[in-house]
Amino acid sequence: MVLGVLQLLIALIPVGAQDCIQTPLPTGYVLADGTTECTAGNMTSTSCSSGLVCGSGYTGIPSFFCPANGLQFNIYGCSALPGSPLISGDIAWIITASCLVFLMTPGLGFFYGGMSRAKHAQGTIMSSMICVAVVSVQWYFWGYSLVYSKTGGSFIGDLNNIVLHDVDNEPHPLAPTIPENLFMFYQLMFAIITPALAFGSAAERASLESYIIFVFVWSTLVYDFVACWTWGPKGWLLVDIKVLDFAGGGPVHVASGFTALAYALLVGHRHGYPQADFKPHSLSTVVLGTALLWFGWFGFNGGSAVAADARAVNACVVSNIAATVGGLAWMLTDYFESHKLSSFGFCCGAVAGLVVITPGCGFVSPSSALVFGLAGGFGCSIVVKALKGKYVDDALDVFGVHGVGGIIGSILTGLFAEKRITALATGYPLIDGGWIDHNWVQLGRQLLGTLCIALWSFIFSLIILKGLDLLPWLGLRVPKEEETLGDIAILGETAWAWDTDQRPLSDAPKEQNVRIHERTGSKQNDIEMIQSPGVTPSPDA
Numbered sequence: 197m198v199l200g201v202l203q204l205l206i207a208l209i210p211v212g213a214q215d216c217i218q219t220p221l222p223t224g225y226v227l228a229d230g231t232t233e234c235t236a237g238n239m240t241s242t243s244c245s246s247g248l249v250c251g252s253g254y255t256g257i258p259s260f261f262c263p264a265n266g267l268q269f270n271i272y273g274c275s276a277l278p279g280s281p282l283i284s285g286d287i288a289w290i291i292t293a294s295c296l297v298f299l300m301t302p303g304l305g306f307f308y309g310g311m312s313r314a315k316h317a318q319g320t321i322m323s324s325m326i327c328v329a330v331v332s333v334q335w336y337f338w339g340y341s342l343v344y345s346k347t348g349g350s351f352i353g354d355l356n357n358i359v360l361h362d363v364d365n366e367p368h369p370l371a372p373t374i375p376e377n378l379f380m381f382y383q384l385m386f387a388i389i390t391p392a393l394a395f396g397s398a399a400e401r402a403s404l405e406s407y408i409i410f411v412f413v414w415s416t417l418v419y420d421f422v423a424c425w426t427w428g429p430k431g432w433l434l435v436d437i438k439v440l441d442f443a444g445g446g447p448v449h450v451a452s453g454f455t456a457l458a459y460a461l462l463v464g465h466r467h468g469y470p471q472a473d474f475k476p477h478s479l480s481t482v483v484l485g486t487a488l489l490w491f492g493w494f495g496f497n498g499g500s501a502v503a504a505d506a507r508a509v510n511a512c513v514v515s516n517i518a519a520t521v522g523g524l525a526w527m528l529t530d531y532f533e534s535h536k537l538s539s540f541g542f543c544c545g546a547v548a549g550l551v552v553i554t555p556g557c558g559f560v561s562p563s564s565a566l567v568f569g570l571a572g573g574f575g576c577s578i579v580v581k582a583l584k585g586k587y588v589d590d591a592l593d594v595f596g597v598h599g600v601g602g603i604i605g606s607i608l609t610g611l612f613a614e615k616r617i618t619a620l621a622t623g624y625p626l627i628d629g630g631w632i633d634h635n636w637v638q639l640g641r642q643l644l645g646t647l648c649i650a651l652w653s654f655i656f657s658l659i660i661l662k663g664l665d666l667l668p669w670l671g672l673r674v675p676k677e678e679e680t681l682g683d684i685a686i687l688g689e690t691a692w693a694w695d696t697d698q699r700p701l702s703d704a705p706k707e708q709n710v711r712i713h714e715r716t717g718s719k720q721n722d723i724e725m726i727q728s729p730g731v732t733p734s735p736d737a
Contacts, residue, residue, distance in 0.1 A: 283373040289504035290374050290382050296495025297385035301328055301392055303488025308396050309691060310481030311592050315682025316400040317477065317691035323407060327392040330411045335384045336360055342420040343428055344368065344383065350432040352424050369429055371502040382499060390419055390448045396592030397456035398463040401673045404686070406664045418455065418656050422649045423447040439645035440613050440627060440638070442511070443500040445555025445605045450646055451653040453599020456590060458657035462665060463672045465589030467679055474591070479539055486543040490519055493550045497557040507621035511557040514565035515550060521566055522549020525573025544597065548576035551601035556609035559627065564612040571608060576601050606646045610639035
């Protein structure tokens, strides 16, 4: 209804003999040609000025077309019509940003792999790569259409773009200067990393077989819905409630965090929890994963501008500030406890800072980013440490960092979002800002959006996981024997050249090396072979 009654006035630059009358847009809009903010005015879809042709925009919103300069105007401001020149700089940047965000998924694998015990490192890394394959198929088949179809609804899209039908070189209304197939490819990277994040809570005991099915079903019933609400052309959180989420605080972090909570609850705790020693086995791998995540996050946040403009630059700047401050803040909390500067604490804090800045990176200033980083580093650290050893075994602290961090980021966006930051980009409707611009209702909007995404993600994740657990031939977790032995029993391979005693294979008896790496085709036979005399696995390795 909001979109249906929203009416725009048109500002057009005279071009040659076929002039378009200059008419102001409603307050809060900026044109792509640099025209300043409009002040007033109303125009219905039937009261066109001379030289204007009224029509239906890509999203079904009343829009206007000027034949003189080939520009179309609707809720998204000014955008080029199909067939008009695309902007090569924007295309180059979004291709680069897509590759950067892709790099985050293996980076997450290394981050999680280093945090896990050595005997489970390979399976943890593999869980991230599984998402690349499974989600790519789901996104191609119907995921993209359910989120970004131009003819979809406010709650969920439709199947007009199933198997990428009609997704080609013409622009999408949300990305008017790049081909739609590039826009689709960029958004795929967000869909890939979200379920990969959630797996961390169930690491070291979750079945990869059931996880493959879970990822496909979850992407359809959870991610596609919440992403449509937040980013879809008619998404109700975006259009009706006016929730601000620039790069995925809700659809990525809150959704993955509350999914992780559901996963940890249903899969149960690891054997030996909480008495056993579950410390990270490779801090150098954690640092490597953090570096890859940090590097890729510039494409994650900066690329969400979908243009190579000043707003993209601002998103990268504030992301870096939040990451550095978050890392220092978490490291400081560890120092108060142990009087040691922890590299692990710094890495966790940097990721927490990046999580918190994600929803607001396109709306807040560098100075505000300091607050985001501090809140992420201190806030997430407190929650993670408070949950340690409690009823829920969140193995890799996914809920404490991503779920809680996403909530903090959404709240702070409601406080610190600024109109002037939005104005750094052209062709984008100005926002009302947050409390810093005296828009007191924005915080309530942010809380409502976050609550809806959290509840939907948690409830439907529980339903999907419970359904998988009820399948007698599947189940959510591996048998106790395989969990104890780790990757060598589950995958038949390990991340490092170690035997089950955690000694380098070069130091183990030759006949033992052969025994460990010999596969019989039966998991039970393999387990018995590994457990033969002379090989005693360490339960805490």
